[in-house]
Amino acid sequence: MSDLPTDxxxxxxxxxxxxxxxxxxxxGITDHAQEALGDLVFVETPSLDSSVEAGDACAVVExxxxxxxxxxxVAGVIVDANGRLTDEPELVNTDPYGDGWIMRxxxxxxxxxxxxxxxxxxxxxxxxxxxx
Amino acid sequence: xxxxxxxxxEGRPGRRARGQAPSEPVDTGDxxxxxxxxxxxxxxxxxxxxxxxxxxxxxxKNFSIDTQFYPLGSCTMKYNPRxxxxxxxxxxxxxxxxxxxxxxxxxxxxxxxxxxxxxxxVTGLAGVSLTPMAGAQGExxxxxxxxxxxxxxxxxxxxxxxxxxAAHGTNPATAVMCGYKVRELPTDGEGxxxxxxxxxxxxxxxxxxxxxxxxxxxxxxxxxxxMADIVHEAGGLLYxxxxxxxxxxxxxxxxxMGFDVIHINLxxxxxxxxGGGGPGAGAIGASERLLPYLPIPMxxxxxxxxxxxxxxxxxxxxxxxxxxxxxxxxxxxxxxxxRMLGAEGMVRVAEFATLNANYLMTRLRAEGFxxxxxxxxxxxxxxxxxxxxxxxxxxxxxxVAKRLLDYGYHAPTAYFPLLVPECLLxxxxxxxxxEELDGFIAxxxxxxxxxxxxPELVRSAPHxxxxxxxxxxxAARELDLCWTPD
Numbered sequence: 016m017s018d019l020p021t022d023x024x025x026x027x028x029x030x031x032x033x034x035x036x037x038x039x040x041x042x043g044i045t046d047h048a049q050e051a052l053g054d055l056v057f058v059e060t061p062s063l064d065s066s067v068e069a070g071d072a073c074a075v076v077e078x079x080x081x082x083x084x085x086x087x088x089v090a091g092v093i094v095d096a097n098g099r100l101t102d103e104p105e106l107v108n109t110d111p112y113g114d115g116w117i118m119r120x121x122x123x124x125x126x127x128x129x130x131x132x133x134x135x136x137x138x139x140x141x142x143x144x145x146x147x
Numbered sequence: 148x149x150x151x152x153x154x155x156x157e158g159r160p161g162r163r164a165r166g167q168a169p170s171e172p173v174d175t176g177d178x179x180x181x182x183x184x185x186x187x188x189x190x191x192x193x194x195x196x197x198x199x200x201x202x203x204x205x206x207x208k209n210f211s212i213d214t215q216f217y218p219l220g221s222c223t224m225k226y227n228p229r230x231x232x233x234x235x236x237x238x239x240x241x242x243x244x245x246x247x248x249x250x251x252x253x254x255x256x257x258x259x260x261x262x263x264x265x266x267x268x269v270t271g272l273a274g275v276s277l278t279p280m281a282g283a284q285g286e287x288x289x290x291x292x293x294x295x296x297x298x299x300x301x302x303x304x305x306x307x308x309x310x311x312x313a314a315h316g317t318n319p320a321t322a323v324m325c326g327y328k329v330r331e332l333p334t335d336g337e338g339x340x341x342x343x344x345x346x347x348x349x350x351x352x353x354x355x356x357x358x359x360x361x362x363x364x365x366x367x368x369x370x371x372x373x374m375a376d377i378v379h380e381a382g383g384l385l386y387x388x389x390x391x392x393x394x395x396x397x398x399x400x401x402x403x404m405g406f407d408v409i410h411i412n413l414x415x416x417x418x419x420x421x422g423g424g425g426p427g428a429g430a431i432g433a434s435e436r437l438l439p440y441l442p443i444p445m446x447x448x449x450x451x452x453x454x455x456x457x458x459x460x461x462x463x464x465x466x467x468x469x470x471x472x473x474x475x476x477x478x479x480x481x482x483x484x485x486r487m488l489g490a491e492g493m494v495r496v497a498e499f500a501t502l503n504a505n506y507l508m509t510r511l512r513a514e515g516f517x518x519x520x521x522x523x524x525x526x527x528x529x530x531x532x533x534x535x536x537x538x539x540x541x542x543x544x545x546x547v548a549k550r551l552l553d554y555g556y557h558a559p560t561a562y563f564p565l566l567v568p569e570c571l572l573x574x575x576x577x578x579x580x581x582e583e584l585d586g587f588i589a590x591x592x593x594x595x596x597x598x599x600x601x602p603e604l605v606r607s608a609p610h611x612x613x614x615x616x617x618x619x620x621x622a623a624r625e626l627d628l629c630w631t632p633d
Contacts, residue, residue: 051568056623079619080562082316104624 025137060096220572223415256453271402272432285410285429349381361526375405394527397493499577528574
C-alpha cells in the first residue's frame with residue numbers, strides 16, 4: 016500500500032495539497048501517482064505569477080510510460096515552483112511528499128482546501144479503483 | 148553477438164569509396180566564395196564494402212514486417228504488397244520532374260485524382276486533399292480548417308476543442324498547436340465517451356471535437372450519431388482521427404457518422420511504408436461545409452484534362468502545406484494498393500482485421516488473460532491488462548513485452564491507452580495467418596509460465612537480442628545523439 020500522510024488533502028486527480036503556516040498551499044503528486052507513472056524523466060514546472068482555477072492543468076510530469084498534467088487543486092496564484100525538478104525529476108519518485116513538491120499556490124480562499132479529500136477518503140477511492 | 152561500432156569508428160583517415168564519388172569536380176556555379184566551405188565535412192572515411200556491410204548488418208537486426216509478426220496496437224503494421232513498390236518505381240513516375248508540364252504529367256495527375264476520389268468515396272466525405280506529408284500534418288490541416296470555418300463566419304468565441312481521454316496524444320497536441328484550449332472528456336465503463344459529460348462540455352466556446360472511431364480502447368463508439376448531433380447543435384464540428392480506419396474500411400464511413408473532417412494515415416490503412424525517413428502521407432477529407440478550406444496542391448480535372456489546383460481555384464484554402472506534391476511516391480503506393488483491392492477488397496480488409504483481432508482476443512481470454520472489455524466485440528485491436536500478473540508475480544506489461552522479443556515477436560503497444568493499467572494494445576492486422584496468431588498466443592502463454600516459475604527471467608528480458616534491456620530513464624534524460632570526433 017502506498018504512503019498517505021494524514022495531514023495532507025488529496026484531489027481525485029492524484030495531487031496532494033498542504034496548507035502551510037505562511038498561508039500558502041504546497042502541491043505535489045501522491046505516492047500512488049508516482050508509482051503508477053514509473054520513473055519520471057521530465058517535470059515541466061508551472062509558470063510563476065499565473066492565476067489558476069481549481070482543476071486547471073498547470074504543470075506536466077513525464078515518465079517512461081506517459082506524460083500527465085498536474086491540476087491545481089485550489090484556485091489562486093502560483094507563487095513558487097520547485098526548480099530542483101528540472102535537473103532532478105526523480106525527486107518526485109523518491110520523495111513525493113517532501114523534496115518532490117511541485118508548486119506553491121497563494122489561494123484565493125485557503126479554507127477551500129477542505130473541499131478536497133482526506134487521506135482516508137483518498138484511500139477509499141484508490142481501493143475502489145483497484146476493484147474495477 | 149558481434150557488437151557494432153559506429154560507422155565513424157570503423158573508418159581510417161583518408162579512406163575513400165572512389166567508385167561512388169563524383170568523377171569530376173563539382174561545379175558550384177555562381178555561389179559566392181564566402182558561402183563555400185573551406186574545410187571538408189566530417190564524414191565517415193570508409194570503403195564501399197564497409198558501408199554495405201555496416202548497414203546490411205544493422206538491417207538484419209531490425210524487427211520488421213518482412214521478418215516478424217508486429218502486432219503494434221494503433222499502428223496497423225500490415226504487410227505492404229510488393230506490387231505497390233514495383234509500380235511506383237516505374238521510370239515514368241520516378242523520373243518525372245516536379246516542374247514537368249501538366250501535359251506531360253497526365254498519368255501521375257490521374258493517379259492523384261483517382262486516389263482523391265477513392266478516398267472520398269470510402270470515407271463518405273465531399274472531397275479529399277492528399278497534400279499533408281504525415282498524419283500529424285494532416286491533423287494540423289484538419290483543425291486549421293475548422294478554425295478557418297469559424298473565422299469565416301465571424302464566430303470568434305469558439306476557443307475550445309473537446310478530446311476524449313482515450314484519444315491519441317497527437318489530438319490535444321494538434322488542438323494546442325492551432326491555438327485551442329483542450330477540454331478532456333471522460334470515458335464510461337463500457338468504453339464509450341460519457342455522453343452526459345459531452346452534453347455538459349459543449350457550448351458557444353466549442354470549436355469542435357477530435358475523435359478516433361473505433362477508439363484507442365479497441366471498441367466502436369456506438370453512440371457516434373448522437374455525439375455528432377450534440378456537437379453540431381452546439382455549433383461545433385467533428386474531426387475524425389483516421390488512425391483506426393482499418394477496422395471499418397468499406398463497412399462504415401466517417402462521413403455517414405457525421406464527421407466534417409478526417410485525416411487518413413495512408414501508411415497505416417493504405418499500405419505505404421511506415422517511417423523510413425521519407426515523407427509520410429496524411430490525406431485529409433472534408434465535408435461539404437469544410438470543402439473550400441482543403442489544403443493545396445490538389446489534382447483537379449477540366450475539359451483539357453488533369454491539372455494542379457491553385458490558390459486561384461481554391462481562394463479559401465488554408466494554403467499550401469508543401470511546395471510540390473513532395474510525397475509523390477507514397478501517394479502512388481497507396482493508389483496501387485487501393486486499385487488492387489477495389490471496393491470489395493477494402494471490405495475484406497476490415498473484416499479480416501476484425502476477425503483476426505477477435506480470434507486473438509477470444510483465445511487469449513480462454514487462456515486466462517484479462518481482456519479489458521470482455522463484454523465488447525473487439526474492433527481491429529483490443530486490450531489485455533497484466534494488472535494481476537504485475538501484482539501477484541511482480542512481472543509488468545513491459546517485462547512481458549520485452550520477453551516477446553526473445554520469442555521473435557515485436558511487442559504490442561505497451562502502457563497505451565493510459566486509462567488501462569499494465570496494458571498491452573494488440574493489433575494483428577488482416578495480413579497475418581492463423582498459424583502466426585496461434586504462435587503468438589503460445590508465446591504469451593509460455594511467458595506467463597516463465598513468469599510464475601522464474602520471474603527474473605522475464606524481468607531481465609530480452610536475452611537473445613543484440614542489446615539487452617535499455618535504460619529508458621537514462622535515454623530520456625541524457626540525450627546524446629550527435630557524434631563528435633574525439
